[in-house]
Amino acid sequence: MMAMTGEKPGQMENPEDGREAEPEIKYRGWKAMPYVIGNETFEKLGTIGTAANLLVYLTTIFHLKSVTAATLLNIFSGTTNLTPLLGAFLSDTYLGRYITLGCASVSSLLGMLLLTLTAAISKLHPPKCDNGQQCVGPSSVQLVVLLCSFGFLVIGAGGIRPCNLAFGADQFNPHTEIGRRGINSFFNWYYFTFTGAMMISSTFIIYIQSNVSWSLGLAIPTILMFFSCALFFLGTRLYVKVKPEGSPFTSIAQVLVVAFRKRGLKQPDDPETSLFNPPHLSSLVSKLPFTNQFRFLDKAAIMTPMDAIKPNGHAANPWRLCSLQQVEQVKCLARIIPIWASGTILFVALVQESSFVVFQGLQADRHFGKSKFEIPAASFTVFSMLALTIWIPVYDRILVPWLRRATGKEAGFTLLQRMGIGIVLTVVAMVVSGLVEGRRRSYALHRPALGIAPSGGTISSMSSFWLVPQLVLLGFAEAFNLIGQVEFYYKQFPENMRSLAGGVFFFGLACANYLSGFMVTVIHRTTGHNGKDNWLANDLNHGRLDYFYFLIALMEVVNFVFFIVFANWYRYKGLEDGHEIALEKSKSKSSLV
Secondary structure, three states: OOEOOOOOOEEEEOOOOOOEEEEEOOHHHHHHHHHHHHHHHHHHHHHHHHHHHHHHHHHOOOOOHHOOOOOOOHHHHHHHHHHHHHHHHHHHHHHHHHHHHHHHHHHHHHHHHHHHHHHOOOHHHOOOOOOOOOOOOHHHHHHHHHHHHHHHHHHHHHHHHHHHHHHHHOOOOOOOOOHHHHHHHHHHHHHHHHHHHHHHHHHHHHHHHHHOOOHHHHHHHHHHHHHHHHHHHHHHOOOOOOOOOOOOHHOOOHHHHHHHHHHOOOOOOOOOHHHOOOOOOOOOOOOOOOOOOHHHHHHHHHHOOOOOOOOOEEEEEEOOOOOOHHHHHHHHHHHHHHHHHHHHHHHHHHHOOOHHHHHHHHHOOOOOOOOOEEEOOHHHHHHHHHHHHHHHHHHHHHHHHHHHHHHHHHOOOOOHHHHHHHHHHHHHHHHHHHHHHHHHHHHHHOOOOOOOOOOOOOOOOHHHHHHHHHHHHHHHHHHHHHHHHHHHHHOOOOOOHHHHHHHHHHHHHHHHHHHHHHHHHHHHHHHHOOOOOOOOOOOHHHOOOOHHHHHHHHHHHHHHHHHHHHHHHHOOOOOOOOEEOOOOOOHHHOOOO
């Protein structure tokens, strides 16, 4: 095993198991960031804009029906948010983050290259529709090539999404003050570049694809994806490469099975000294202190006369006796679940807002001042990204140093405080959204219309710039909650499950998408009876989208109460009774596998 600490290379001794000392690895910190963040930025520039515009590509170039194209993209989107769980498992168990990221980046490049070829080579997409003639759909071969490109992109997302953040944070020394501050700033700046890439993709690249040439519009992201791969591999010699320590899921299963088998045993009076606690040999995973939560799991570490112990002090059969360390790792995950659920509920507001703000824009005055130029309705989401992009450097460079002095906390706020602020901002944003929609609808019903929207409804004379405040508030909410979530999962998951932490974040996004679809279906079926339109009618002037926004605001208020309860109950990893327990001695060494 290669050690990872210190700022200078040296030798690591391991007196516990007698293994040969191995050289330490020097943390490069910010020196490695141009390659790590560059890889991520170019990857997002290459894939996000393309993914956002795929519906147009499938309907105009491949001549798929709208329903078929939307269904295909829903499957594609859902799968890309679920495969990170598989990618996290492979990374934490077998491959490690470096190999997983390298393979996934190449897979994304192949996916983009195939997708570009479907546009550039005439035989790989249906012929253009002739005037007065019915459009010809794609052939079997054309569909196979298209689906293969999607498959490579899904594989790429499955490896990149759960690993990129954890891999970047691995480059900083968590045992020094400079390293810990570097990790905190890394999450902020990572999200800053991520959002900047989204803004460019959602404007420039989409414009090229839709208005200039699909071949060129897909070739540009493919070239950017090539730069992403090149940057990643160019930084190889600088990286700290954490190797896997085996499947964490097996250890979790062992604790649950043994705790169930020993459910009839009496809890020990002094669990800290009575429970099975063998020597801790892993230098990657920190030793966790005993906690009083989920005491029923402690029974997995109760020794009985039937439990045999190896000469090295470890259990002969881990399916009959687990260590206290294993039990505490499972407790870590159990404590995180309610916080994760709260974050998933918050995602629902972001998903719904990003969808319906487009429809609001279509039925509002989108002219820029008195000019004839109209802002595309889909471009309004850029204001949310812009707010986040501007806020992050202000927060990281100005607010955090001030808060650090005022609160005495290294990051200014605790992670849970930061996430709670994001939920509050979401509630305010949804209330503002409801009020603005009420104003837009009132203008449409009681003032002269500016025209007819694609939905068939009249266009309100209210300026679409009234939509900006709610989007700015949601941008701030993302800056607090989403970045807080990502950092929270990285720091609170056991070290051998950090790729899984990234996968869990995207799994929450997938669940939010499914929950959002369920909410829309329920609203359609339960509102608008007796001949009236439902709240989410195609013509917003006849619906009550404002009621829907207020309903989401109420849901987020309940979510905030839920969050407060579990945030007060939560115990940070390595903390007991509110006091930090040193995870290592002043010059202890952590390791890289």
